[in-house]
Amino acid sequence: MAGEGGVARHVAIIMDGNGRWAKARHLPRAIGHQRGVEAVRRLVRALGETSIECLTLYAFSTENWRRPDEEVGDLMNLMRRFVKSDLPEFIANDVKLHILGDWRGLAPDIVEMLEDALSRTAGGARTLAVALNYGSQQEIARAATAAAAEGEITVESIERHLDSAGLPPLDLLIRTSGELRLSNFLLWQSAYAEMIFTDVLWPDFTPEHLTDALAEFTRRERRYGGR
Numbered sequence: 001m002a003g004e005g006g007v008a009r010h011v012a013i014i015m016d017g018n019g020r021w022a023k024a025r026h027l028p029r030a031i032g033h034q035r036g037v038e039a040v041r042r043l044v045r046a047l048g049e050t051s052i053e054c055l056t057l058y059a060f061s062t063e064n065w066r067r068p069d070e071e072v073g074d075l076m077n078l079m080r081r082f083v084k085s086d087l088p089e090f091i092a093n094d095v096k097l098h099i100l101g102d103w104r105g106l107a108p109d110i111v112e113m114l115e116d117a118l119s120r121t122a123g124g125a126r127t128l129a130v131a132l133n134y135g136s137q138q139e140i141a142r143a144a145t146a147a148a149a150e151g152e153i154t155v156e157s158i159e160r161h162l163d164s165a166g167l168p169p170l171d172l173l174i175r176t177s178g179e180l181r182l183s184n185f186l187l188w189q190s191a192y193a194e195m196i197f198t199d200v201l202w203p204d205f206t207p208e209h210l211t212d213a214l215a216e217f218t219r220r221e222r223r224y225g226g227r
């Protein structure tokens with residue numbers, strides 16, 4: 001399976017740096033998160049012009065509950081507003097929503113809204129996968145438990161039970177804001193993913209940055225342990 005070139009079908013992004021973006025402008029963190037949502041919107045709109053079949057976005061981690069209640073509340077409200085305002089556009093643009101993480105543990109009105117969005121976008125051709133209340137270690141533990149209940153624990157049986165089951169293999173993982181860590185995101189799926197770390201803060205991330213990352217990806221040589 002060695003080879004270079006090729007296009008990225010599945011790209012995942014750790015959208016980081018909203019707080020620092022706001023701080024640099026002496027604005028409240030909530031404004032940084034709002035501008036972060038706008039960056040998501042720009043990217044989803046541009047998806048049709050890329051090779052990407054699935055874009056996975058890290059929106060809220062299981063560890064993000066450790067933030068002050070006010071910030072968690074702001075993030076949840078932004079999520080509500082985003083789903084409500086952008087759902088018609090997803091449907092019009094053939095975007096199918098997929099969710100990773102323990103999203104059923106979110107507030108009941110959000111769960112209901114997401115269930116509705118999942119069913120109304122089910123026919124979409126390109127996937128927007130959103131990691132919500134997501135922790136990769138927890139995902140792997142859940143998948144291993146489910147696999148064990150069915151029989152043997154193997155790489156394949158675990159994969160069948162991951163939240164990412166059915167999505168294309170992860171090709172490229174991008175993290176913004178200069179942090180060089182995975183923060184409990186797609187640990188299993190990243191086994192052979194290419195990684196790009198950029199100093200750009202998430203609210204400043206544009207479709208052009210994504211195009212640059214995709215071009216960089218095509219220049220990488222993937223060897224999968226072979227030669």
Ligand code: IPE
Pocket residue numbers: 015016017018019020021059060064075177202
């Ligand atoms: C990313 O931005 C958004 C979420 C984690 C929800 P941050 O809020 O982590 O921004 P920084 O890292 O503090 O700049």
Ligand code: IPE
Pocket residue numbers: 014015016017058059060061064179181183
């Ligand atoms: C990762 O960013 C989570 C999301 C982008 C949703 P964090 O800002 O929470 O990660 P750490 O705390 O810097 O590792």
Ligand code: MG
Pocket residue numbers: 016017018
């Ligand atoms: Mg951060």
